[in-house]
Amino acid sequence: MKNQTINLLEKAQNITEYWSPKVVGEVDDCYVKIAKVKGEFTWHDHEEDEFFMVLEGELTIAMKAESVSLKQGEIYVVPKGVLHKPVAEHECTIMLFEKKTTLHTGQVKSDLTKDISQQL
Amino acid sequence: MKNQTINLLEKAQNITEYWSPKVVGEVDDCYVKIAKVKGEFTWHDHEEDEFFMVLEGELTIAMKAESVSLKQGEIYVVPKGVLHKPVAEHECTIMLFEKKTTLHTGQVKSDLTKDISQQL
Numbered sequence: 660m661k662n663q664t665i666n667l668l669e670k671a672q673n674i675t676e677y678w679s680p681k682v683v684g685e686v687d688d689c690y691v692k693i694a695k696v697k698g699e700f701t702w703h704d705h706e707e708d709e710f711f712m713v714l715e716g717e718l719t720i721a722m723k724a725e726s727v728s729l730k731q732g733e734i735y736v737v738p739k740g741v742l743h744k745p746v747a748e749h750e751c752t753i754m755l756f757e758k759k760t761t762l763h764t765g766q767v768k769s770d771l772t773k774d775i776s777q778q779l
Numbered sequence: 780m781k782n783q784t785i786n787l788l789e790k791a792q793n794i795t796e797y798w799s800p801k802v803v804g805e806v807d808d809c810y811v812k813i814a815k816v817k818g819e820f821t822w823h824d825h826e827e828d829e830f831f832m833v834l835e836g837e838l839t840i841a842m843k844a845e846s847v848s849l850k851q852g853e854i855y856v857v858p859k860g861v862l863h864k865p866v867a868e869h870e871c872t873i874m875l876f877e878k879k880t881t882l883h884t885g886q887v888k889s890d891l892t893k894d895i896s897q898q899l
Contacts, residue, residue: 663855664847664855665855666852666853684830686828686876687827691856728784730786732786735783736805736811756809
């Protein structure tokens, strides 16, 4: 896993399901993940910070106090404990950095909740 | 620092020195950094893994056993303890993800060694 050069957008072509992050790398106790997203995710929070980078498309991260919108090449870190709901009007490809222990939908369990260590 | 949306390539326009990574975000005990590089860096290793992503240009990471070349949108994780020397023939902009404790040139000190927590 660690010794591969990965083209993120090429790799993302293998993703067949929205809102299902796939592990593409490990950095110590963190995973690097990519995901394709479209539509609205569920409100949730995590016990750890969560880094978002948009690789293609546009992502809005709704939060109670404010919302942010990210275009290609833009990043945002959702602080631990902050409720957020990612939303993408059109298909969007993102990269995530987070602790290996970070749960997909935090303590919220729903049909959207995925295993946190699925590899591509 | 954590609550900003950052366009990485726009932010990188503020960088005036090669091989001097600047912190643009924090994810728990890790920093997200960007750097402009050109020419050859020094051989070094770290006690932690180091994530590289090329945002613009092309980067070669020379290692004793193999070398890898990364183009825009490509990532590579140099495992802890692996000697490496980043090289860019032309100007290249990269993003790094690493522990806050990771030293710039590992245990090797040289004129190239920078403070590890410089912010942009």
